[in-house]
Amino acid sequence: MTTISDQVDVLAPPAQGRRRRTVPIWLALVAASLPMFMATLDNLVMTSALPVIRADLNASVGQLQWFVNAYTLAFATLMLSAATLGDRWGRRRLFLSGIAVFTVASIGSALSTTPAMLIASRAVQGAGAAAIMPLSLALLAGAVPASKRAMAIGVWGGVSGLGIALGPVIGGAVVDGVSWQAIFWLNVPVALVAVPLALYALEESRGQRQRLDLLGVLLAGVGVFLGVWGIVHGNDDGWASARTVGVLAAAVLALAAFVLRELRTENPVVPMRLFRSRSFSIANVISFAFTLGMFGAVFLLAQYLQIVMGYTPFQAGLRTLPWTAAPMVVAPIAGILASRVGLRVLLVSGLALQAASLVWMSMLLEPGATYGEMIPAFVMAGVGMGLTFAPSATAVLTDMAEIDHATASSVNSTIREIGVALGVATLTAVFFGQGGNLTPAGYTDGLQPALLVGAASVVVGMVVAMAMPRKARD
Structure with missing residues (x-):
C-alpha cells in the first residue's frame, strides 16, 4: 500500500x-x-x-x-x-x-x-x-x-x-x-x-489557451470596488447624498454591464452558463451570504475583545480559536457525511447554527459580559462554518464537467472573497450608523445591531439552501 x-x-x-x-x-x-x-x-x-x-x-x-x-x-x-x-x-x-x-x-x-x-x-x-x-x-x-x-x-x-x-x-x-x-x-x-x-x-504546466477578457475583469473590479466604497463612506457622506447614491448606482451599472459582457463574449472570465446548474448557483449564493455575515462579525469581534474586554492582540487572537479553528475539525467530517445524509441537511443545519450564534452573541454583549460566556456561541459558529464549507464546495462541482472544475472553483472563491469585503464594509457601516464607537463604553451600542444584520445575511443563505438538491450526484 x-x-x-x-x-x-x-x-x-x-x-x-x-x-x-x-x-x-x-x-x-x-x-x-x-x-x-x-x-x-x-x-x-x-x-x-x-x-x-x-x-x-x-x-x-x-x-x-x-x-x-x-x-x-x-x-x-x-x-x-x-x-x-x-x-x-x-x-x-x-x-x-x-x-x-x-x-x-x-x-x-x-x-x-x-x-x-x-x-x-x-x-x-x-x-x-x-x-x-x-x-x-x-x-x-x-x-x-x-x-x-x-x-x-x-x-x-x-x-x-x-x-x-x-x-x-x-x-x-x-x-x-x-x-x-x-x-x-x-x-x-x-x-x-x-x-x-x-x-x-513543481513541474511547469499549461492549460487551455484563451484570450483574457480584460473588459470583463475591469467591469467586475470597478463594480465591486464602487459598491464597497459606497458602503464604507455611506455614514460619513449620508446615505441619501448624491455622492453615495451615485457611487452605488454606478456599481450596479458596472456589474450589470459585466453580466452582459460575459453573456456575449467568446472568452468570458466568468462563464454564465455555469449558473444553469442549480447546485452551483445555490452554492454561490450561500458562500456570499455566509461570508458576508460571518467574516464581517469576525472583523468587529476581534476588536471588541481588545477595546472592551481589554485583551492584548495575542490574547484576543487566541480567544477566537474556538470559532476559527473548529471548521478544521468539523469540515472533514461534514465531507464524509455529505454522501450519506445529503448536502441540503448539512448546509441548512450549518447556516442555522451560524445565524443562531450571531444572535446569541448579540444578546451576550452587555456590560460585565465575560469571555467564558461567549465560548459556547463561538463554538456554535465554528461548527456551523465547518458544516457549510465542505458541502458547499461539493455543491459547486457536483453538476460540472471536469473541464469546468477549475473555473467553477475559482468563481466560487472569488464570490467568497467579495462576500468578505462587503461583510466588513456593511457590518462596520451598521456599527457606526447605530451609534457605535471605538471606546469601551460605546462599542457594544453598534456591535449588537451589526451582529443581527450579519445573522440576517446568514439566514438568507439558509433559506436559499433549502432549495439545494438533497444529494450530490456521483
Whole structure:
C-alpha cells in the first residue's frame, strides 16, 4: 500500500537535459501549500493588530476597513484572471511571479508610514495572492498521481483553513512580541524558502489557451470596488447624498454591464452558463451570504475583545480559536457525511447554527459580559462554518464537467472573497450608523445591531439552501 512518501516524477530543469527525477509527494505538497498558507493567513492576520495600527498611523475607521478590503478586493477580482494567464504563460511561472509580488508588497506594507501607503501595499499584496491561490491547487493536482490526488487536495484544503484560523492568533502574537510591521516581515523568509522549493518540486504546466477578457475583469473590479466604497463612506457622506447614491448606482451599472459582457463574449472570465446548474448557483449564493455575515462579525469581534474586554492582540487572537479553528475539525467530517445524509441537511443545519450564534452573541454583549460566556456561541459558529464549507464546495462541482472544475472553483472563491469585503464594509457601516464607537463604553451600542444584520445575511443563505438538491450526484 502506498503512502504520502511515495515518489512523483518531475521533469528536471532544461540545463540537465530534462531527464526524469523523482520528488516525494510530501515535498510537492509543501511546495504548493506553503505560499498558499501565506496568502490565506494574510486575509485575517491584521484583525488582531488593527487597534495598534490605528493608533500608530493615526488611521480613520474607514482606513481600517480598507487595510483589510484592499487585500480582499484585489485578491477576489484578479483570481480568475490569474488562472487564465497561468494557462497561457505557464502556471509555475505565474505562481512564482505571484510569490514575488506578494513578498515585495509585504515589504512595502512593513515600511508603510501612512494609511495610504499601507492600503496601496495591501492591494498589491492581494494581487500577488490572486496568482498564488488558484495556481497552487492546479500545480499540486498535476504533481501527484491520480490515486493520491484527493488526499493531497484534502491536505491542501486543511492548510488553507489553518491559515484562516491562525491569522488572528499569529497576528496578535507578533504584534505583542515585536510590532505590527513584523506581521509583514514574516512573509519574506517564507518566500525565500518557497521559491526554490517550487522550482525544484513543481513541474511547469499549461492549460487551455484563451484570450483574457480584460473588459470583463475591469467591469467586475470597478463594480465591486464602487459598491464597497459606497458602503464604507455611506455614514460619513449620508446615505441619501448624491455622492453615495451615485457611487452605488454606478456599481450596479458596472456589474450589470459585466453580466452582459460575459453573456456575449467568446472568452468570458466568468462563464454564465455555469449558473444553469442549480447546485452551483445555490452554492454561490450561500458562500456570499455566509461570508458576508460571518467574516464581517469576525472583523468587529476581534476588536471588541481588545477595546472592551481589554485583551492584548495575542490574547484576543487566541480567544477566537474556538470559532476559527473548529471548521478544521468539523469540515472533514461534514465531507464524509455529505454522501450519506445529503448536502441540503448539512448546509441548512450549518447556516442555522451560524445565524443562531450571531444572535446569541448579540444578546451576550452587555456590560460585565465575560469571555467564558461567549465560548459556547463561538463554538456554535465554528461548527456551523465547518458544516457549510465542505458541502458547499461539493455543491459547486457536483453538476460540472471536469473541464469546468477549475473555473467553477475559482468563481466560487472569488464570490467568497467579495462576500468578505462587503461583510466588513456593511457590518462596520451598521456599527457606526447605530451609534457605535471605538471606546469601551460605546462599542457594544453598534456591535449588537451589526451582529443581527450579519445573522440576517446568514439566514438568507439558509433559506436559499433549502432549495439545494438533497444529494450530490456521483
